[in-house]
Amino acid sequence: MDMPRRLDDxxxxxxxxxxxxxxxxxxxxxxxxxxxxxxxxxxxxxxxxTFDVDVSHSTLSHHLKLLREAGxxxxxxxxxxxxxxxxxxxxxxxxxxxxxxxxxRYTKEGKQPHGLN
Numbered sequence: 001m002d003m004p005r006r007l008d009d010x011x012x013x014x015x016x017x018x019x020x021x022x023x024x025x026x027x028x029x030x031x032x033x034x035x036x037x038x039x040x041x042x043x044x045x046x047x048x049x050t051f052d053v054d055v056s057h058s059t060l061s062h063h064l065k066l067l068r069e070a071g072x073x074x075x076x077x078x079x080x081x082x083x084x085x086x087x088x089x090x091x092x093x094x095x096x097x098x099x100x101x102x103x104x105r106y107t108k109e110g111k112q113p114h115g116l117n
Contacts (some may be wrong), residue, residue: 017069027070040086
């Protein structure tokens with residue numbers, strides 16, 4: 001039986017070879033998560049609470065967990081902060097061109113309000 005994860009345990013990150021395309025696409029099928037990825041691409045690593053998104057802290061934490069479990073981001077503790085970075089090199093090795101294609105399309109049309117795409 002698996003023991004529950006303690007809050008002070010380091011976050012777990014899957015090997016991208018274990019991540020399916022559908023898992024990756026599912027994690028990127030959300031405007032908030034795409035905004036997080038866009039900010040990581042533009043700025044590099046972030047402290048977890050510093051993303052410019054219109055969601056509560058708990059909702060942002062949920063989105064970050066989904067991105068981490070899909071292998072899209074890496075998180076680690078740095079002092080009192082949890083840092084977040086995009087696994088861009090690894091993503092491009094395992095899914096060549098996919099991230100660029102998705103983010104290019106998001107930049108073109110994904111920032112419009114729901115229903116206007």
